[in-house]
Amino acid sequence: MTKVIEIPAHLDDRSFEQFAAGFGAWPPEGKLLFDARGAQWASPYGLIGMLTAGQALAEARRDRPLFAVPASAEVKSYWSRIGFFRHAADLFELHGKVPKATASGPSDALLDVTPVRAMEDVHEVVNRISETAARILRAELGLERTATGRFSMALSEACQNIVEHAGTGGWVAAQTYTFRRRLGRRVAVIAVSDAGIGFRRSLESTHAKRFGERWGDGAALEAALIQNVSRFRDPGRGQGFRQIKPFLDKWEGKISIRSGTARLAIVPAWDEDAPLSEHLPFFPGAQVQITIPAPDAEPR
Amino acid sequence: MIETIRIGMLLRETAATPYRNLITRPTGAAVRDRIEAALAESDCLTALLDFSDIELIDYSCADEVVAKLLLAATDPGGPVVVLQGLREDQHEAIEQVLIHHGLAVIAVSCADGASMPQLIGWATSDVREAFGCLCERGALRSLHLSRMLGWSESRAQDALRALLERRLVRSDGEIFLPITIA
Numbered sequence: 265m266t267k268v269i270e271i272p273a274h275l276d277d278r279s280f281e282q283f284a285a286g287f288g289a290w291p292p293e294g295k296l297l298f299d300a301r302g303a304q305w306a307s308p309y310g311l312i313g314m315l316t317a318g319q320a321l322a323e324a325r326r327d328r329p330l331f332a333v334p335a336s337a338e339v340k341s342y343w344s345r346i347g348f349f350r351h352a353a354d355l356f357e358l359h360g361k362v363p364k365a366t367a368s369g370p371s372d373a374l375l376d377v378t379p380v381r382a383m384e385d386v387h388e389v390v391n392r393i394s395e396t397a398a399r400i401l402r403a404e405l406g407l408e409r410t411a412t413g414r415f416s417m418a419l420s421e422a423c424q425n426i427v428e429h430a431g432t433g434g435w436v437a438a439q440t441y442t443f444r445r446r447l448g449r450r451v452a453v454i455a456v457s458d459a460g461i462g463f464r465r466s467l468e469s470t471h472a473k474r475f476g477e478r479w480g481d482g483a484a485l486e487a488a489l490i491q492n493v494s495r496f497r498d499p500g501r502g503q504g505f506r507q508i509k510p511f512l513d514k515w516e517g518k519i520s521i522r523s524g525t526a527r528l529a530i531v532p533a534w535d536e537d538a539p540l541s542e543h544l545p546f547f548p549g550a551q552v553q554i555t556i557p558a559p560d561a562e563p564r
Numbered sequence: 565m566i567e568t569i570r571i572g573m574l575l576r577e578t579a580a581t582p583y584r585n586l587i588t589r590p591t592g593a594a595v596r597d598r599i600e601a602a603l604a605e606s607d608c609l610t611a612l613l614d615f616s617d618i619e620l621i622d623y624s625c626a627d628e629v630v631a632k633l634l635l636a637a638t639d640p641g642g643p644v645v646v647l648q649g650l651r652e653d654q655h656e657a658i659e660q661v662l663i664h665h666g667l668a669v670i671a672v673s674c675a676d677g678a679s680m681p682q683l684i685g686w687a688t689s690d691v692r693e694a695f696g697c698l699c700e701r702g703a704l705r706s707l708h709l710s711r712m713l714g715w716s717e718s719r720a721q722d723a724l725r726a727l728l729e730r731r732l733v734r735s736d737g738e739i740f741l742p743i744t745i746a
Binding site: 391411413417424506 | 581583588590591619620621622652661664
């Protein structure tokens with residue numbers, strides 16, 4: 265019997281939980297159908313989250329899942345332009361007509377959906393975004409050059425985290441859009457996701473003992489993001505996320521990291537997200553989202 | 565004697581890439597190896613690491629290139645490392661990494677055609693003040709510094725010794741001298 269994983273009409277970091285809940289126990293048994301026919305929009309986080317699920321299923325040696333593409337021509341065209349279907353075709357059996365990326369026109373994304381498997385990919389991602397990011401971030405968000413440099417630094421650190429900790433590959437995408445629901449401003453969003461071992465397993469051998477019974481996905485995220493610990497003994501390690509924080513503070517940015525069954529966020533004043541959410545539906549690997557809003561009034 | 569090491573050129577040679585982004589730990593470690601090799605062959609007193617050809621430095625590379633270079637520089641007679649050509653975001657990335665390690669380094673910025681040395685990284689306010697005074701006035705003894713800043717002589721001595729231990733000044737007997745950067 266085929267189990268249907270309903271893709272929310274608007275798939276972002278919040279509705280992602282509904283998507284993750286659809287899998288039940290992980291890895292799910294039997295054939296899966298990702299039903300995106302009703303999809304109207306997906307954030308970079310949502311898009312690479314779907315690819316992560318496909319990758320995790322492949323690595324768990326499950327049947328190749330089916331993927332019913334969005335009914336909306338506009339949505340299909342955008343997903344195609346940003347490179348989603350190019351990678352999805354390797355992980356899913358696509359059902360429905362998919363426009364060719366070249367026929368859909370160039371992407372206006374800061375960074376199309378891009379796989380990250382090795383350090384060379386991190387160089388490629390940062391080099392690619394450097395060429396376009398400064399222009400787009402200045403024009404659309406009014407961010408100055410130093411801020412766009414820090415945006416690229418944050419991207420670099422988040423991608424390196426995949427290569428160093430996940431034990432498998434991952435995905436990155438970045439986009440600007442208007443965040444109507446909570447902010448009413450343009451935002452730049454970096455999403456990074458991997459299907460790897462997650463923060464808990466990455467840090468378990470070196471840090472679980474200290475947390476005792478509290479050890480779990482939430483404690484592991486807290487250790488990584490708040491206490492800046494790393495599984496490496498090198499004292500310079502574990503600083504990547506810590507170093508991103510002053511940049512986020514300055515620009516009222518937000519970072520959220522989801523791993524396993526927990527999600528930890530550094531929440532700016534404009535958002536109402538919970539700093540720590542535990543007992544969420546399990547999802548493999550780790551998912552990071554960094555959101556930088558346009559300045560409220562004058563460009564900084 | 566001063567030796568200028570162009571980090572952009574080392575990056576291009578090390579990574580065989582046309583890009584100017586100093587990112588990822590393996591790249592940083594490779595660039596640091598090249599800097600250390602260049603310094604081992606040099607008899608310079610000051611090594612000016614020139615970042616002006618670099619577009620982006622991420623925190624991992626700042627740690628690998630600058631922090632680890634300073635941590636490994638234990639030879640008191642070895643060259644003093646000075647940074648130049650840093651943009652604001654690069655300066656910030658390096659500073660955050662150095663603060664984490666409790667390290668400091670001299671960075672030179674050019675203002676109105678003159679080279680202005682400044683401390684970046686972890687330093688007490690006394691150490692910063694003493695450094696500023698030394699750069700402005702040139703060679704001095706702790707007694708002179710204490711008079712100029714209205715400090716006790718032991719306080720001035722502590723600040724100057726802290727600068728010396730971190731290889732941010734030189735000494736000749738009881739006289740403390742700024743690092744030669746031009």
